[in-house]
Amino acid sequence: MFGKTVHIAFWLLACLPGTAIGQELIPNGSFETYANCPRQDNLLSEATPWYNPNQATPDFYNQCFPTSQIEIPPRTGQGLARLFLDQGWAEYLATPLVKPLEAGECYYFEMYVSTKTPNQYVPQTLGAYFSDNPVARTDKGLLGVSPQVLDSQAKTINSPSQWEKIAGYLKATGNERYLTIGSFVQLPRMLGFYYIFLDDISLLPIRLDLGKDTTLCGRKSTYTLNGKTPGAIEYRWQDGSRLSTFPVTRPGKYWVTVTTPCKILSDTITVDYTLDFDLGPDTTLCNEQTIVLKAPTSISAYEWQDGSSQNVYQVKQSGQYSLRATQGNCTVRDTIQIRYIRPPQLELGPSKELCGAEVYTINPTFAEGTFRWLDEFSDIERVVKSSGVFRASVRNDCATVIDSVEVGYGTCGCVIYAPNSFTPNADGVNDAFVPFACGDIAIKSLAIFNRWGEVIFQTDDAPFQWDGRYQNELCPNGVYAWRINYELRQRGQISQKQQQGAITLAY
Template identity: 35%
Template sequence: MLLLCCITQLTAQAQFQDQKHTNIWYFGTAGLDFNSGKPVPLTNSAMDAFEGTASIADDQGNLLFYSDGTTVWNKQHQVMANGSGLLGHSSSAQSCLIVPKPGSKTIYYLFTTDNNGRSNGLRYSTIDMSRAGGLGEVTEKNILLYTPTAEKLTATLHQNKKDIWVVSHEYGSNTYYSYLVTENGIKTVATKSSIGNTIPSDLNGVSAIGCMKISPDGSKIAVTNFIGNSVQIFAFDKTTGMLLSLPSLSSSVSLPVGTSPYGVEFSPDNTKLYVTVDAGTRLIQYDLSSNLEATIIASRREVAQINLNSSTRYVGNSLQLGPDGKIYVAKVTNTHIGVINNPNAAGAAINYVDNGVDLGGRKSQMGLPAFIQSYFSYSYDVKYTLNCFGQPSHFSFDAPPWEQPTFMQWDFGDPASGANNTSSNLSASHNFSAPGTYTVTFTRHINNKTETYAITFQIQAPPVVDLGPERKICPGASVTLGATIANANYTWSTGATSPTITTSTPGTYWVDVKVGNCTTRATVKVSHLPLPVVNLGPDKELCQGDVLGLNAFNQGTTYRWQDGSTDATFRVTSPGTYRVEVTNAEGCTVVDEINIKYNDLPVVNLGPDKDICANTTITLDATQSGMTYRWQDGSTAPTFTVRAPGKYSVTLTNSKGCSATGSININHLPLPVVNLGRDTTLCTGETLLLNATFPNSTYLWQDGSTSPTFTVKESGTYWVDVTNEFGCTVRDQIWVPYLVRPTIFLGNDTTLCYGDTLVIGRELPGGVKYKWQDGSTEAKLTVTKPGVYKLSAYNQHCEANDEIRIKFKDCVGGLFVPNIITPNGDGLNDVFFVHGLMEDNWELKIYSRWGKEVYRANNYKNDWAPPAAAGTGVYFYHLTHPATGRTYKGSLEVVF
């Protein structure tokens, strides 16, 4: 009889078989889904792996993640958080292997191998599927176990049906490393087995190539030797992790298979071994059932040709047992893979189909996903989970899903349950009708024989536990919860193991009460009664004169303040600590208090009211350390400049936020009235009288004189300060410029010959205007007849006058020498032209007014004119005819 805990699974022989970890495959660029019982192609892979891969699904057959040894992709086919940069290699035959941490639903280890025996060796990374919203995260990465390693990696269940052995092969030796994975993690000290042939080190590392598999029952291990053209086979000790010789084989025996063996796999019943050889183009089978060396070697047969699309011969193709009991064959660069439909059979009966599974347009490469080989082992025994009376217990038979009995039935040994006492399903549940001892029998008819399995156990009655109704307490109070039952063990939600616990924290509390093998859980809720809501606010600092109202009002409550008063409100007018107790109808009391401090107000003094002259300003200064300012106009400087009469105020606020205001009245005194008039322009020789007279005033002019008047005689700026009897001063000023009268000179009176013309006048600068006696307004006038010629010239309003008398005479038969010329380039009187000068040998000398000779001509041609730079002036001439001795002397005026 088995007396077992009602919540514990009683057998562990087939811990993995009801899980569907192997139902999703990703390899090459392809994928397969086995959840329907047969492989269905998946075309959503984000991976392009040339050799080994690994993938894993959850207990329901849903994808968790997959990898090529360098990258991890989550179930959404995205790179997992921290999932890149792994130090495996996508061109390693068995690049990676996924191992769940025993006892955990979320932690997985990903083991990786480098290719060609390189230095990255065997490493592992940890994946936590509780991270990233259930998409997983690599939480530690590339932890080195040893280096160098060959490309071989496999795993199986420990003898205890709980822990897992991970086995690899050291590169360059004959040593195998077995690492144990337990609920405490990975034991980094490996079990080492030195057995069989040495993998030699070579320059290119090709001797590291090949695969290794453990049989589904964990009893044997097979290793392909790519360079040695052989397969080694050993026994495996699931307790110690050691590789041992098979009973009839020596440790050095290798099974010859042909050239370049690569992929290797055991049949589901552990009796057949399959190997791919000759660059993955041929499939070899061995029969291991005899355990005799010669018989095993003699059983070698080529059972299939593997046809590849590519003309390139790669090193080989992997083999992998599937959850449907068939073995699948990778086909490099092919959109199909091969399938061994009956791997337990011998020879041609295996029913190999070369293009057995269509990959939906995606491609296989050399590798297929690696799994823990125990996933494919079956115990052929009853497994069950027993519960206490009142809850259903669960029963199942651990056999391959492809085995189809002609009859199967459960008999629960519980006639009182009526028709529910039997079930014809492979897995069944039963709710026993009463506590007691029962024998459950499972019967199946298969392969023309009847198999019967029986187990006996006890269904116990659970203890009756009641923690009572919901407990409501005031916050801060406590309550004791108890569930005392004789001979019981207790486990509270708090971790306590006593019959009672005391708590003041609201929440839902439970206790598991165990009597014998049955446990009952009772639950009770502890909640807080409502408290009055009291918040007098944070401590405050007030300003002198402030009043603060405190309000503790709650509906249906009573109050008690620090002074014993019982109103809902309290009026604060002085510093101190104020405290109130508020009690509601349920008797729950809340206490709150507040500290009140009073701060001094600023002192503001702008001085007494002031009288100022209307044309002056005054600056009001309110400066004090640590203050801010606000004047009546909103300005915030510490000073304010007054320009108009009125009332002015400022508010000072100190660092505590306390404010005070001060003010001042500003009055204006009357000003004297002063007006010297507008700026005035005078002509040379004129004067202007300035008058600043105002009653009861004194005067100060720009030159220091103090008379009420001032006479202007020259150009300049003139000002006066007039101060009245109130001491108020007003200044006025005037600008008086002088204009220079135009300078005009028409020359001395002169006599011309009849028929001559004379141009008088000249163009003056500065916009001068002209008016001649005949009304003409040009600057020059051409004279052709005798008379008195008058010119008035105007510079703005300043006038100048001149006149000239011109006579004419008859000059026939003689010379006429002019006494004025105007060499200004206008073609009139421009040169010294002597009328009647017919001979060509007259000699002319011209002298300046200082007697310096400025011109000489021995044969004068009537063409002399002084340069413009010489300017207006008087010259003297000496005209001589050497032949006759005639001589003329006189003065000549030159006007430009």
């Protein structure tokens, strides 16, 4: 929402992530505390230590005394402040800081503003001025100072009664001890007053601190590094991640670089574990297998789930196994689940030799796992119509077994079968000449010849069959010749072949 301003060492941001850390330098920035509950207007001084720097009359309200003057609910908590701005009338609110600003140090400032009449709000006028001494004026006019933080947007407040953030950065010259908030550039040019409400005013030093080097008990200890920095634009951790926080999952050195418009910060921390061990992931074994669990050799005090204290533990049956180790004030326990299952079983049957156009159905026998064909055939039962080696597997968490079966047409050969006659009389029986073959044969073309050797029918596309017609007319009774070109695929070999024969057409 906020762009750059013309003021030195200050940038406004559209969106500033995270929760600010470090010492808050604005006392009572959310107007929650008061000397006496405000029961009328013009009582900013009750919101200690806020005060009025000129002769105008800024307001302080709190839900301790509900009033219709609280036209906009506080953004947080119970309290808020209000400024009245009109032609020749400038209200401000001011407060001493918790401590003076340090020379050369960068600070992040933000405040939230709202009004019921955003169309009357004069943009690019509201800001914050930091000074080493209080600023004051004996009338109700503009203070003659240039704020370090200024709303620079052409339109900051877009909706009535909507809280909007004005934020920016300040590089201190040193010893600034007071904050003054109000309109510093201009007031409304004509009578047409408006109120502006303020809440949640904050000033924080831009600092990064991951804390001191730390030693955790073990791998199950939870620890999150917090790199949150006021006004950060980008976080980059040692592994490239870009969140403001980082979960520690193992001992080592961690670091983060944080970019802000004011400066770039880096910090490093080393995290160690007193007890760095684990028994490994949960494991599934086949029957009769064993696994040996080992205790860390650098630790003298440890105890297994059955109370034993040997340094190795041999597992032979299903169950949950745990080891508790103690060193100093740290006690770490790790657990592993061991599961035993039977190995998978699979039988596809013996190899099979087929004859002619015979087909074969493979019915796998399997148990203790999930079955699948290795060529991704979907059904379990499989009808085989061509030569080949067919492989399948059965898998479970214990193991994977693979079996294969070979099917071939080697006993009596793979040939084309064709009828010797057909009757194209449309009675639904034997109405076409239809050759067929075993699955190893792929027919490529069919041609029909009359008794003079003339081609009367030819096709290179399936289905390869003749209905007894020539030029859409039924051919006369008689004997016709046929020729089929085909491709034979067997045992990895491909050969081009041709077969001829005769067919009798009769009505």
